[in-house]
Amino acid sequence: MMKDEKATAKVERKVSGIERLPTSSRRKEVSDTIKGAGVFIAGAAMLALIAPSAVVPGTFPLLIKLFVLGLILRIAYIHFPQRAVLHRLGSKTAAVYRSLATFQKLYVNVGIVSVACFLLGWLGGPSIFRATLVLMLVFWGTVAVYDVLRWYRALSDQLLGKAAIGLAFVAASNLAYALAGQEIASVVHVVPTGFTHATLFIALAMIPVLLIFAGGFVSFACLLLSALVALPAALGRHIPQLLHWLLAGTMPKLEFRHALVTRIFQVLFYGVLGTLLYTQGERGMPWYDREMSRAATWLVFNFDMFEAEECKIASGDRLMPLGDAKFLVAKKSAGGDITFGHPVKCDDLPSP
Template sequence: MAIKNKPNNGSSTDQCASTPTSKEARKRELVSTFLGALVAILFVVILSFMMPTNVRGSMIAIIGLFLVTALPLRIIYIYYPNRAVLVRCKERISEIYSSLAIHQKLYVNSCIVTSSGLLLIFAGGKPLAAVYLALMLTFYAYVVVYDVLRWYKAIYNNLIGKAVIGLAFTAASNFAYSVAGQQIADTIHVAPTNFSRTALFIAIATIPFIMIVIAGIVATVTMVMPLLSVLPLMLGGTMRRAIEWLVAGTIQKSTVRHMFITCVFQMVFYGVMAGLAYKSGRENVSWYDKKISHATSWLIYNFDMYNGQECNLKEGSKLAPLGDAKFLIAHKSTEGAIVFDSPVKCDDLPAQPAIKE
C-alpha cells in the first residue's frame, strides 16, 4: 500500500513566518539607526547655541562627517545579504583581541585613538585640535606608566633586577643632590652643606632633568635597535634556539603572542614618545632653569634662614650659620627681590639701633 507524503505544514509555516520577522527586525534596526542620528543632530543643534562660533563650526563638521560615514555603513550592514559573514568576522576580531595581553590591548587601543584623533583633527580643524592632542597624550602617558610599572615589577622579582634598580635609584638621587648643591652654590656662593631643606626641594625639582636624560637615552636606543635586530631576523628560529642553548634554559620563554609585531610597535611608539619628550625638554630647559634659580633664593630665605639674635640684624633680615662663627645674611630689597650679602662674622657688623618694645 502506497504511503502518501503529507506536506509539512509546520515547517512551511515557520519558513513563511521567518522571512517577515527578519524583515521586521531589519526595519526596526533601520528605524533605530535613523532615530539615533536624529537625536545626535538635535543634540548638536541645541549645544551649538552655547558654543563660540569657531567651535560650533568644528563640532558641526565632525558630526556631519560621522553621519556621512557611519550612516551608510550601518545601512549596508543591516541589508547586507551575507550578514552572517560580517558577524563571523566581528566575532573573530573580538576573539583575537581577547587573546591579547593587557599591554598589547593598550597598544591596539593606542592605534585606534591615534587614527580617530587624527580624523577628528582633520575634520574639526584647529579650534579643537589642542583638546584632542591633550586627550591623546594623556592616554599615551597612561600606556607608558602601565608599561613602566609592568617592567619594574618584572625586574624587581629578580635578585639581579633588585640590584640594578637599587643602583639606578642611587645614581639618580646622587645626580639630583649634586645638581641641587651646584644650584645653591651658584645662588649664594657658599658651601651648600648647611642648606639641607633647600637641597631636598631642588633635588625633587631636578626630576624633569632626569626624565629628559632618560628620554634621550631611550630615543637613541630605539634608533639603534633596528640595526641590532637585522642579524636575529635573518637567522630566525636559529638565533632563538642558540640563545636558549647558551643560557641553558635559565631565562623563561615568553608566552605572549605576536611578539614580533609587539616589539616593532614598542620601538616605534617609545621612539616617537621619547623623541618628542627630549625635544620639548631641550626647548624648555632654559625657562625651567630660570624658575629653579628664582625658587632657590626663595627656598633658602624661607626654609633655611631665620630671624636670629646672634647678630645685630636690620629689620627684615635673616641669617643662616655657616660655621667658624660666620653667618650668611639676606634681606629683601624694595622691589621684593632677595639679596644675599657676603658671609660675615657678627662682630664685623655695624651696631643697629635698639628695637623699641
C-alpha cells in the same frame, strides 16, 4: 519549482558569503537609523543652547562631520551585500584580540586611539587637534607607566633585576642631588653644603629633568635597536631559545603570542615617546630653570636661613652660618624680591 529555485539561490548566496538581508529587515534598520539620527540632532540642538560653541571652538562642526560620516557608513553597511564577510572578519579579529596579553591589548589600543585622535583632529581643525593630541599623549603615558610597573615587578623577582633597580635608584638620586646642589649654588653663590632642606626639595623637583634624560636615553637605545630589527626578523622564534641557552635559564622565559611583532612595536613606540619627551623637555628647560631659580631662592630663605642674633641685621633679614665666623645674609624687599649678599663676618656688617 519557484520555492526550490529561491532556496537554491539562498544557499548559493550563503556559500558565497553575499547573503543580502530581506527587504523588510533592511527597511527596519534604515528606520531605526533615521530615528537615531533624529535623537542625535535633537541632542545636538539642546547642547548648542546649553553650551555655546565659543566654549570649545570647532566642537559643533566636528559633531556635524562625524554625524554625516557615521550616517553614510551606516547606510552603506545596511545595503552592503557581503555583511557576512564583515561579521566573520570582526569575529576573528575579536578572537585574536581576546587571546592577547594585557600589555599587548594596550599596544593595540594605542594604535586605535592614535588613529582616532588624528582623525578627529583632522576633521575638527587646530583647536580640536591640540585637544586630541593631549589626550593621545596622556594615554601613551598611561601605557608607558603600566609597562614600567610591569617590568619593575618582573625585575624585582630576580637577583640581577634587584641589583639593577638598586643601582638605577642610587644613580638617579645622586644625579638629582648633584643638580639640586648646582641650582642652590647658582642662587646663593656659596658652597651649598649647609642648605639641606632646600637641596632636598629641589632634588625632588629635578624628577622632570631626570625624565628628560631618560627620554633621550630611551630614544637612542630604540634607534640602536631598530638597526638590529633585521636580526630578530631573520632568527624569528629562535631568539628566546638562544637567550635561554646563553643565560643558562637564569632569567624567566616570557611566553606570549606574536612576540616579534610586539618587540618591533615596543621599539617604535618607545622610540617615538622618548624622542618627544626629550625634544619637548629640552624646549621647556629654559622656563623650568627660571622657575627652579625662583623656587630655590624662596626655599633657601624660608627653610635654611634664620632671623638669628649672632649678627646685627635689619628686621626681616636672615642669615646662615658658613663656618670660619662668616655668614650669608639675605634681604627681602617690600616687593618680595630676595637678594643674597657676599659671605661676611659680623664685624664687617654695616649697622642696620
